[in-house]
Amino acid sequence: MPYRLSASLNGHSQDVILSASRDSTAIAWSKGQSDTPFTISATYKPSEGFINSIAYMPPSSEAPQGCVVTGGQDGIVNVFVLGSPSTEPAYSLLGHTANVCALASSPTGALVSGSWDSTARVWKDFKELYVLQGHTQSVWAVLPIDESRTLTGSADKMIKLWDQHKEVNRFHGHNDAVRGLVIVPDIGFASCSNDSEIRVWTLQGDLVYNLVGHTSFVYSLALLPTGEIVSSGEDRTVRVWKDGECWQTIVHPAISVWTVSTMPNGDIVSGCSDGIVRVFSDTEERWAPADQLKLYDDTIANQALPSQQVGDVNKANLPGKEALSQPGEIMPTACLLYFSNLYIGKKDGQVIMIRNENAVEAHQWDGMNQTWQKVGEVVDAVGSGRKQLFDGKEYDYVFDVDIKDGAPPLKLPYNANENPYQAAHRFLTKNDLPLSYIDEVANFIDKNTSAVRIGTVSDQYMDPYTGEASAPAQAPTRQAEVAIHFIDFSKYTPAMLLLPVP
Template identity: 30%
Template sequence: MVYGLAAELVGHTGDVKAVTPLPTQHLSFATSSRDCTVKVWSRSEREPSLLAFDCVETLQHKKYVNAIAPIDLDGRTLLASGGLEGIVFIWNGSTCVMNLTGHEKNVCALRCCPQRSRLFSGSWDGTARVWQRDTQISLLSHGAPVWDIAAITPDCVVTACADKALRLYDIRAGVDPVKHVENAHADRLRTVEVASNAGLFTGANDGSVAVWSPDLLKVTEQRVHKSIVYRARGDGGGSIVLSSEDGTACVCDQYLSSREYIQHASTVWDACAFSGVLVTAGSDGITRVWSQDEDKQRPELHEAFSRSIEKARQEAMEAMKFGGKRVMDLPTKGDLARVLGKEGETKVVNNEGRAEAYEFKAGSWELIGEVMPDGGDAEQGGQVADDGAFECKVDIEEGKPPLTLRHPKGGDPAATAEDFVARNGLNPSYVQQIIDFINQHTAPLGEGGATDPLTGGSSYRPGGNQTTTSVSHTTPLDRSKNDASTSVKYEVFRAFSSKQIQGIGKKIGTVVQVFVLKHKSFLCY
């Protein structure tokens, strides 16, 4: 049965970051938001034939709230919440009854054990913690932000870390992992969930999802999403619910073979399925309730939502440009099939609104990948920090001083991007663009970094031994899906060795933009 939209809950004024079911009532759940609040929603009986909900509690924070989870204490079901304040708050109704301190940065994950007697948290400070009443245990060996944490039993917990490692802890054995898998994914780990058979699901920044056996052997790995998988959540019946930066929630079976995608107009930060419904948390500030029961679905609401998605897609496609031309005006993929190229020649075409690069190789055109949209003009200078960190200036608004985006050497681009957006009050839909920008300019030499076909140079390598020659390169944030009044652009220094300067000279006066894509750079003349 296909999910249909049953309700849209309006109340938050910022991105809805998390959703969790509550065990106290039938169809009761909580949501947290970038608007610094947590809201508790309960099924309304005003319209029994429909799925209507009332907001029965609003819990106020000082900064945005990333994570929420129910926990039992002395026979009472309480609610835990945490976010940019670095504190875990415990709520009884609308009253905060306890503050759990210990984290030094954003709390990005909260989970309870199956019996809800212990609370587990993960943070950008590179630690995972176990809480029981006012005591805490810090789990060791994390070298980067702990994006997610899941409890197999009250004593056994697994963490998903931005250093790509999957770690399994037995609290009875100490604070060091009893097992850990390095490079669990090719990209940074973002989420972990316990499967119904005590195995695991994991998701990563590259959109991949993996299934693991209980002893941490990878069963399968597949590219389920086109971008970051923010959350993986079990539905209690063997299926898994995924939320992604690509604007979809996905319901999969335990083998990832059967999938149902629920399209949204923008980022889906979280999603969970319970009591016959699916609830999604969107970056548009709306919580949506979906049902497989046709009697509960509202076709008119679903159709209006589908029209808004298509409108947003068309507006984004119309605004996107490559080489000064609208992507929609580029030759199509079908046109390319009728062109005989030269060996090694590259062309960029429009494939359903995406600008894709193809290379003529062995008598046919082969897809290399999707290219980035045009950049803008530079006004402010950038710099490379002495400690190897990547820094650039970000112009937010005309007439206001630029902000500094600083990405530490070896850090997680996603953590840097989310922290920058949160600290400066930017639209969270910028996050993926900032991640892409950081990745583009910090790809290590010899490890998939972009190599310039004329100079042999790659993107800046933090800490690399290079003779620095200032070459300005700018990329703005794509405003097609954001507030049109907000203009954001970057300027950084690209670093070239002294041997590459002659090659650079060949480009002066001819290069409009360099598009870095996977292992190549494409020049637009």
């Protein structure tokens, strides 16, 4: 059966899902019987800064249900006891000097953290055990292999294998920042990157195969109980991979699918830039009611895809709705909408454009159901026709920004089709202002323009976390859910089996 929406968890602005957000909170979600929804069982707010990573530590004598671990903007790793009446951190682990953007734990309780300070740190019994130094840029992914070995992935495009604190291997191949790592049993591990590729490696350093299909940054990886890799990225999708092929593409009504995780029952959990955690199931009994499924599909179909994303569109040369009656493999090549690295032919995720009266629609091939799914309408960019000249270039807006009394205002140029964070970063860098103001500037832009909505893009999207760019790509409107983690209680204590996944 294909994966379909099971639940949408709205909580940011018995089994447990942990989610963390740039709204400064982490939430533990619980579910009782099969016919009951997920509910919030605890909310944690370690500081006023963003929470960018989350992990679960297995039960111990002092934490019978385990611990929730968060990392964020302040560089502190905070540990909360799950099930405790207190929502204050039981431990605060100090050592990192910048944003903690990656966390992972081992079944025996070791914790690994990665940071913008270019280091990873291994913690045991809530004390620092090792500092892993050697990357030249932010460490975006960490993965404990066993009690002594750890994998790290970095914005320096490198993956490193460590034995205790010593580097023992390097993995070359990605052309951009490495964003996620996951164990692949009987092979080694998989990595994903801003280069839009997923690579599967042996621990000895051999590249086994590539998974190609995402059209922008790939942020996160997970593994299903049956062994399939699941990925999420900046192209609005979660993808399920079988035997080296994209088996299913799950389109989301949000641009950035920041993270993905899996449950022991095979359900998939995603966290998106729209602030919603979603659960997808391949078991029909766990699907959402029919009206909710239709609403979800309609929301996908009604997305606006700006023309910059798909290139110049000549309506006269596009086929009409009759093209949707033909399977993907016999569609004329001229009708294919090509993204970078997109599969050609009858593949799940293939996209075509058609003419529907005066509208141009994008449809994606659903390989599971053997149908074309509408994924949006191609529209002109927001803000066209309102250009202002600044430094020899045209912009939709040029704002005056007062820095101090008596000084002339600084000019903040902005195009309505770009990411506010990109414009903010450009403005702060040009004027030698602290990058800590990036959120304040981006919020000012969003408030004083028509705001970048879902579907708008920039010529060059800048990841607000790494500063890396891709083209073509899509710009997120809100960096909301950036981390989720599923707690499989059955792996740790028999008592927790009282809370099964339905």
